[in-house]
Amino acid sequence: MSIQRFASCIEACLDCAQACEHCAEACLGEDDVKKMADCIRTDRDCATLCWSTAALMSRDSQFSAKACELLAEVCEACAKECGQHEMDHCQQCATACTKCAAECREMAGVKA
Amino acid sequence: MSIQRFASCIEACLDCAQACEHCAEACLGEDDVKKMADCIRTDRDCATLCWSTAALMSRDSQFSAKACELLAEVCEACAKECGQHEMDHCQQCATACTKCAAECREMAGVKA
Amino acid sequence: MSIQRFASCIEACLDCAQACEHCAEACLGEDDVKKMADCIRTDRDCATLCWSTAALMSRDSQFSAKACELLAEVCEACAKECGQHEMDHCQQCATACTKCAAECREMAGVKA
Amino acid sequence: MSIQRFASCIEACLDCAQACEHCAEACLGEDDVKKMADCIRTDRDCATLCWSTAALMSRDSQFSAKACELLAEVCEACAKECGQHEMDHCQQCATACTKCAAECREMAGVKA
Numbered sequence: 001m002s003i004q005r006f007a008s009c010i011e012a013c014l015d016c017a018q019a020c021e022h023c024a025e026a027c028l029g030e031d032d033v034k035k036m037a038d039c040i041r042t043d044r045d046c047a048t049l050c051w052s053t054a055a056l057m058s059r060d061s062q063f064s065a066k067a068c069e070l071l072a073e074v075c076e077a078c079a080k081e082c083g084q085h086e087m088d089h090c091q092q093c094a095t096a097c098t099k100c101a102a103e104c105r106e107m108a109g110v111k112a
Numbered sequence: 113m114s115i116q117r118f119a120s121c122i123e124a125c126l127d128c129a130q131a132c133e134h135c136a137e138a139c140l141g142e143d144d145v146k147k148m149a150d151c152i153r154t155d156r157d158c159a160t161l162c163w164s165t166a167a168l169m170s171r172d173s174q175f176s177a178k179a180c181e182l183l184a185e186v187c188e189a190c191a192k193e194c195g196q197h198e199m200d201h202c203q204q205c206a207t208a209c210t211k212c213a214a215e216c217r218e219m220a221g222v223k224a
Numbered sequence: 225m226s227i228q229r230f231a232s233c234i235e236a237c238l239d240c241a242q243a244c245e246h247c248a249e250a251c252l253g254e255d256d257v258k259k260m261a262d263c264i265r266t267d268r269d270c271a272t273l274c275w276s277t278a279a280l281m282s283r284d285s286q287f288s289a290k291a292c293e294l295l296a297e298v299c300e301a302c303a304k305e306c307g308q309h310e311m312d313h314c315q316q317c318a319t320a321c322t323k324c325a326a327e328c329r330e331m332a333g334v335k336a
Numbered sequence: 337m338s339i340q341r342f343a344s345c346i347e348a349c350l351d352c353a354q355a356c357e358h359c360a361e362a363c364l365g366e367d368d369v370k371k372m373a374d375c376i377r378t379d380r381d382c383a384t385l386c387w388s389t390a391a392l393m394s395r396d397s398q399f400s401a402k403a404c405e406l407l408a409e410v411c412e413a414c415a416k417e418c419g420q421h422e423m424d425h426c427q428q429c430a431t432a433c434t435k436c437a438a439e440c441r442e443m444a445g446v447k448a
Contacts, residue, residue, distance in 0.1 A: 010354065017390075017394065018394040024395065025395040025396055051387050051390075051391060055357055055383065058353065058383075059358060
């Protein structure tokens with residue numbers, strides 16, 4: 001696996017982690033927080049797994065591909081949830097999740 | 113530092129982490145989520161730092177005391193926030209945070 | 225899923241995380257550290273994923289089962305590696321990993 | 337606090353986290369691993385706290401400054417340890433730690 005592809009997936013994970021952490025925080029500041037509950041839930045889970053998967057890849061873990069396979073699924077679920085809301089933070093999070101899912105699919109060698 | 117005291121602080125951190133993760137999730141299921149926004153915020157931060165501080169202590173890190181000093185402050189803030197809400201998950205979280213703060217203060221060698 | 229089973233898997237993950245963090249640290253203090261390199265590697269990865277999986281379960285995440293499925297594989301690899309070394313910290317870590325793998329298999333609904 | 341400064345500190349934390357994870361892994365592959373034990377130890381702790389501090393800042397946590405204050409100390413210790421070894425991975429890690437420490441000092445409003 002080329003280092004270039006590796007670095008690219010780590011970067012996508014870290015962008016996605018930041019977007020998810022920020023989106024959850026911004027959702028908590030919306031007028032109708034109740035409507036955003038599921039978005040906050042997927043944001044939290046996606047962020048947690050983005051951080052741990054990026055840690056594994058940074059140390060060239062033998063489990064990187066399997067962790068990416070799991071993360072791809074979570075990112076896709078988060079992109080779907082966030083994509084339903086029109087706020088900027090949700091749309092930006094959906095974009096980051098979609099990009100991260102694609103990178104993770106490639107890392108995992110698994111087609112969507 | 114005796115192993116007993118060490119184990120006791122790790123256990124308090126892990127109980128607190130679980131209580132905070134659960135409380136944030138339960139808050140998202142309340143009717144008035146907006147009212148719980150600050151509680152969810154402190155829960156998230158307290159959980160994140162409980163997990164990382166427990167990791168450091170488990171590996172006998174030289175930075176354990178300093179991490180406990182930070183965590184004590186966060187636990188106290190979280191206990192104060194959660195203590196204002198009457199739901200069981202908030203009250204239980206406040207209790208876990210208060211206990212963790214006390215253990216961390218002892219680990220850090222700093223009086224509250 | 226009963227709360228009892230849920231709590232049992234979280235507890236196994238947290239015991240395993242602590243055992244892995246401690247084993248890695250103890251391996252670094254051995255005379256022949258080079259021989260322990262792969263053990264430290266699997267310890268690190270197993271610990272990272274134990275912490276994140278426990279976080280997900282504590283918040284009743286919809287991704288708990290999938291995270292447990294991944295963790296079971298990592299725990300089994302770590303148990304195999306640690307089981308090859310006769311030091312107490314390795315043997316205790318192997319035991320904790322084996323228990324965690326079994327609990328995670330049940331959570332994931334996947335037979336080993 | 338300007339968003340620009342905030343983003344700059346998060347980026348430094350994430351670069352440092354990756355450098356520390358990679359350095360620990362590369363140290364485990366060196367001929368004389370025993371000599372690198374303390375380097376691996378500080379790398380592990382520094383990485384753990386870089387990830388958690390970046391998570392807090394990404395969600396605009398009220399505890400960001402205090403977390404940065406702790407991380408600055410850890411980064412400085414890691415830079416000092418890594419700086420004693422001539423391997424590229426150690427030198428690059430020392431550079432990333434030094435940069436992260438400086439960013440964190442500014443975030444924390446605390447002079448070194």
